[in-house]
Amino acid sequence: MSVIGVSCTQGNNTFDECLDCTTECINKPLRKLLFKYNAPRGKGISASMLTNQCPLCPILTIKYDIYRPIQDLHASTYGSVIHQALSEEALPTDVSEVRFKDKLGGIEYSGQIDRLDTLTNHLTDYKTKAYISAKHSVSLEHHWQVNIYRYLAELNGHKVDSASILYLDPRGWLDIAVVREEPRDVKIYLEPKLTALHDGIHNNIMPKAVIHWLCEKRTVYCPVADYCMKLERGVK
Numbered sequence: 001m002s003v004i005g006v007s008c009t010q011g012n013n014t015f016d017e018c019l020d021c022t023t024e025c026i027n028k029p030l031r032k033l034l035f036k037y038n039a040p041r042g043k044g045i046s047a048s049m050l051t052n053q054c055p056l057c058p059i060l061t062i063k064y065d066i067y068r069p070i071q072d073l074h075a076s077t078y079g080s081v082i083h084q085a086l087s088e089e090a091l092p093t094d095v096s097e098v099r100f101k102d103k104l105g106g107i108e109y110s111g112q113i114d115r116l117d118t119l120t121n122h123l124t125d126y127k128t129k130a131y132i133s134a135k136h137s138v139s140l141e142h143h144w145q146v147n148i149y150r151y152l153a154e155l156n157g158h159k160v161d162s163a164s165i166l167y168l169d170p171r172g173w174l175d176i177a178v179v180r181e182e183p184r185d186v187k188i189y190l191e192p193k194l195t196a197l198h199d200g201i202h203n204n205i206m207p208k209a210v211i212h213w214l215c216e217k218r219t220v221y222c223p224v225a226d227y228c229m230k231l232e233r234g235v236k
């Protein structure tokens, strides 16, 4: 399903139930904002799911009804608010927040482009971070994600001469170029990942989790950490 509510001292409550709650433990406008930007998503496969470091995470996120501590919704809300504000400032010549689709091996996937400047043919992906250092570099996941956006934009008739990620933190930003991957290599990257995601979502064939140091932070980092601990490590 995806994240459908919050877990708190009152147990698990859907977003609507939390908004009706008389305990009012958190400012109601803040709750409304958090829930607006964390609304449940569909079952479609997106570029960010395809490039997730852990293939199990997006599958479990789609399959389960997830209730998260309300504080854990804050980081994604902050990112979404920045994206929304930047898309409102897009130029008339920009392709902004457009979702492109494609099928490989009969499996559909999509990617939403933050900004394609059609005057310079430069594609920009916005990423918010808690902290960026001057030495920040593009991770492998982000590199491929942007190359999927580029591939999808080109498939849909757009010219993309260059691409970058504009990393933003509360203190500033860094714009880092992303090296182009050839369409053939993007397809080679995509095909096994698409099949694994499709099999997990629709046929219940689960890939192995890729456990990394951030997983230890459990729900703060990964919305399905608790399900994963039970599945992968037998933790109750």
Ligand code: SF4
Residues within 6 Å of the ligand: 006, 007, 008, 009, 010, 013, 017, 018, 019, 021, 022, 023, 024, 025, 026, 070
């Ligand atoms: S308002 Fe606070 S106590 Fe009430 S359901 Fe929401 S998070 Fe829980």
Ligand code: SF4
Residues within 6 Å of the ligand: 054, 055, 056, 057, 060, 209, 210, 211, 212, 215, 218, 222, 223, 224, 225, 228, 229
């Ligand atoms: S906790 Fe880590 S290993 Fe488990 S699903 Fe989440 S990202 Fe994957």
